[in-house]
Amino acid sequence: KVLGLRETTLDDDSKGIHDWRTYSMPGDSLNIPGRLVEPLNPEVGPSTVKPFYLFQTPFLIAQASLLIQRMATADLKVLPKLKWTLEFPYHEQWGKAVFLAQTEVQGEELTEVDASSCSLCVPAVPIDPSPPRILEHMGADILLDSKVDRSTEPCGMCGLPAQQCRYVVVKERGSKASNHVDWKRTVGCARPVNFSCKRALEYSDSSPCTNVPLVCPLCTTDDPAVWRYNLRNHLEQKHSTEAVIRYASLWTLSEDEVAGMKRIWRDRRRSKATYTKKAPVLLTVSDAHRSIAPLHRYARSPFPVFR
Ligand SMILES: [Zn+2]
Numbered sequence: 001k002v003l004g005l006r007e008t009t010l011d012d013d014s015k016g017i018h019d020w021r022t023y024s025m026p027g028d029s030l031n032i033p034g035r036l037v038e039p040l041n042p043e044v045g046p047s048t049v050k051p052f053y054l055f056q057t058p059f060l061i062a063q064a065s066l067l068i069q070r071m072a073t074a075d076l077k078v079l080p081k082l083k084w085t086l087e088f089p090y091h092e093q094w095g096k097a098v099f100l101a102q103t104e105v106q107g108e109e110l111t112e113v114d115a116s117s118c119s120l121c122v123p124a125v126p127i128d129p130s131p132p133r134i135l136e137h138m139g140a141d142i143l144l145d146s147k148v149d150r151s152t153e154p155c156g157m158c159g160l161p162a163q164q165c166r167y168v169v170v171k172e173r174g175s176k177a178s179n180h181v182d183w184k185r186t187v188g189c190a191r192p193v194n195f196s197c198k199r200a201l202e203y204s205d206s207s208p209c210t211n212v213p214l215v216c217p218l219c220t221t222d223d224p225a226v227w228r229y230n231l232r233n234h235l236e237q238k239h240s241t242e243a244v245i246r247y248a249s250l251w252t253l254s255e256d257e258v259a260g261m262k263r264i265w266r267d268r269r270r271s272k273a274t275y276t277k278k279a280p281v282l283l284t285v286s287d288a289h290r291s292i293a294p295l296h297r298y299a300r301s302p303f304p305v306f307r
């Protein structure tokens with residue numbers, strides 16, 4: 001059960017020693033690994049009807065800092081995520097957020113790709129984790145986002161340039177030959193999600209994206225695969241304009257696919273616009289209530305108090 005924190009009034013603590021109190025926050029119970037829980041022994045408030053606990057700011061800051069120092073990067077994945085509401089992140093009566101635990105480390109490590117959101121979209125957009133949805137999200141970015149640098153041949157799964165993310169696909173034998181990803185030799189993908197090339201290549205109205213890694217007919221066997229949406233560009237840059245024409249059947253998309261991808265792109269922009277209107281993007285944090293700790297890796301995670 002999650003407890004909210006709010007500033008006390010003199011009714012809560014007549015002596016005015018404690019400046020924060022708990023209250024029961026609406027919402028579901030959360031599960032969290034025991035190693036991330038710090039048992040506390042706080043003062044109990046005077047109310048007998050609805051009992052609550054009393055805290056002081058320095059104590060809460062110290063707890064947030066202690067918890068985050070104890071965490072490893074992998075722990076961030078198991079932390080429950082709470083929606084941004086009027087109750088959470090905790091905030092002062094007049095607005096500023098409090099008890100934000102964050103790390104000292106910034107800069108390079110922050111650019112590490114977060115698998116749950118798209119690295120090509122600014123601001124980052126969360127991605128549905130199923131392979132067809134990832135492919136079509138990244139595919140729409142590669143095809144239609146003018147800010148994406150297509151000359152880098154971005155990966156259809158993670159968006160990293162081909163220099164960093166190298167897929168190797170193996171051609172299967174037989175008349176209905178299809179490719180599959182050779183995961184042993186594929187390196188650098190920030191979102192190595194297994195998917196079926198065969199199924200992805202089959203166009204359907206509900207899943208129009210056919211962006212899969214292909215074997216370039218002109219590259220050597222040591223070269224990585226080329227994603228279908230990048231192939232035209234690849235042939236033009238690495239090979240020749242003549243190759244672009246000769247292998248047009250490999251990179252040409254059907255009208256239906258182009259229309260489907262445009263629809264995905266348009267719908268996403270629409271939902272993004274309503275999202276930004278609703279949620280404030282920046283959290284105004286009260287400096288007096290902040291804990292900054294050196295964590296092993298990047299993290300920026302406000303801490304709820306658990307019981
Ligand atoms: Zn994106």
Ligand SMILES: [Zn+2]
Binds near residue numbers: 189190
């Ligand atoms: Zn990748």
Ligand SMILES: [Zn+2]
Binds near residue numbers: 216218226235239
């Ligand atoms: Zn090539």
